[in-house]
Amino acid sequence: GDSVTQMEGPVTLSEEAFLTINCTYTATGYPSLFWYVQYPGEGLQLLLKATKADDKGSNKGFEATYRKETTSFHLEKGSVQVSDSAVYFCALDRDDKIIFGKGTRLHILP
Amino acid sequence: NAGVMQNPRHLVRRRGQEARLRCSPMKGHSHVYWYRQLPEEGLKFMVYLQKENIIDESGMPKERFSAEFPKEGPSILRIQQVVRGDSAAYFCASSNGINSPLHFGNGTRLTVT
Numbered sequence: 257g258d259s260v261t262q263m264e265g266p267v268t269l270s271e272e273a274f275l276t277i278n279c280t281y282t283a284t285g286y287p288s289l290f291w292y293v294q295y296p297g298e299g300l301q302l303l304l305k306a307t308k309a310d311d312k313g314s315n316k317g318f319e320a321t322y323r324k325e326t327t328s329f330h331l332e333k334g335s336v337q338v339s340d341s342a343v344y345f346c347a348l349d350r351d352d353k354i355i356f357g358k359g360t361r362l363h364i365l366p
Numbered sequence: 367n368a369g370v371m372q373n374p375r376h377l378v379r380r381r382g383q384e385a386r387l388r389c390s391p392m393k394g395h396s397h398v399y400w401y402r403q404l405p406e407e408g409l410k411f412m413v414y415l416q417k418e419n420i421i422d423e424s425g426m427p428k429e430r431f432s433a434e435f436p437k438e439g440p441s442i443l444r445i446q447q448v449v450r451g452d453s454a455a456y457f458c459a460s461s462n463g464i465n466s467p468l469h470f471g472n473g474t475r476l477t478v479t
Contacts, residue, residue: 288465294437299370299457299470300409345408352402352422352464358408 258283260357262346268333268363269336275329277331277360279320279346285361289313289322289329294359303344338364370395371440372458372471379478387443387474389418391460398441399468400433403455415441449479 263278269284281289288307292300305314309324329346341364348359367442371390381383391398396417401409411425415435426433430448435441442453455475 258413270372277473299372299459299472300468301470302467305467352414353411353425354468355411356401360405 257346258287258350258355260290260348260355261331261347262344262357265343265359265361266363267360268365270344270365271324271333271338273364275331275333275336275340275362277344277362278344279329279331281327281329281346281348283327283348283350287342287350290347290354291318291320291331292345292347292356294345296342300345302311315321336362338366340364370458370460370469370471372456372474373478374474375472377474379476381449381478382447385445385448385452385476385478387446387456387476388440389443389446389458389460389471390440391458392469395460395462395469397461397463397466398435398443399459399461400410401457401459403457403473405454409457414441445476448476450478452476453478 259282260325261280290305291303293303294300304315306313306322312321320329343359343361345359354359398415400412403409413421413426413433430446432444455473457473459470
C-alpha cells in the first residue's frame with residue numbers, strides 16, 4: 257500500500273544552519289504531497305504542499321520539491337531558527353485520506 | 367478562533383471504562399477525520415466521516431471503537447472497555463472537501479490506568 261518514509265530524528269542543529277529532512281514515498285499514481293509541522297502540545301499545521309511533479313511548495317522559508325523520478329519530497333530551509341523546533345511530518349493523499357510518515361523531531365540550539 | 371475544537375484535552379480512564387472524545391470541526395467544514403498518534407510514531411488514520419455518514423473506517427479497530435458525526439453536534443470517537451494499549455493522542459481534523467487541506471485540533475490525550 258501507499259506509504260511515506262522520512263528520516264528518523266531527532267535532528268539537532270545550531271541556529272542559522274541549513275536544514276534537510278528527507279522524505280520518500282511509495283504510491284500508485286501521482287498523489288499530492290505535504291509537509292505538516294507539530295509544535296509542542298498542539299495539533300498539526302499544514303506547512304507546504306505540492307500537487308504535481310516538479311512543483312515546489314514553500315512557506316516560512318521552508319521549501320520542498322516534488323521529485324517523481326526519485327519519489328521524494330525533501331524539506332529544506334536555508335537558515336533555521338530556534339522557533340523552528342518542532343516535529344515535521346511528510347504526508348501524501350490517497351483517495352479520501354492523508355497518509356503520514358512517522359515524523360522527524362527537530363531541535364534548534366541557540 | 368473558529369478552529370477545530372477537541373475536548374477534553376486530557377482524559378484519564380481506568381481499564382474497562384468508556385472513553386468519549388469530542389470534535390467540533392471548523393466552521394463550514396463537513397468532513398471529519400480521526401487519527402491516532404502513539405509515542406514516537408506518526409499519525410495513523412482511523413476513520414473519515416461526513417455528516418451522518420461513515421465514509422471510510424478502514425483504520426478503526428474492529429472491536430470497541432466507534433465513531434459518529436451526527437447532523438447536529440460534534441463528532442464523537444467512542445472507545446469501549448479501554449485497555450492500556452489505547453493510551454495515545456487522538457487528533458481530529460476537518461476539511462471542506464476531498465483534496466482540501468486538513469485543519470487539525472490540538473488533540474485529546476487519553477491515558478488508561
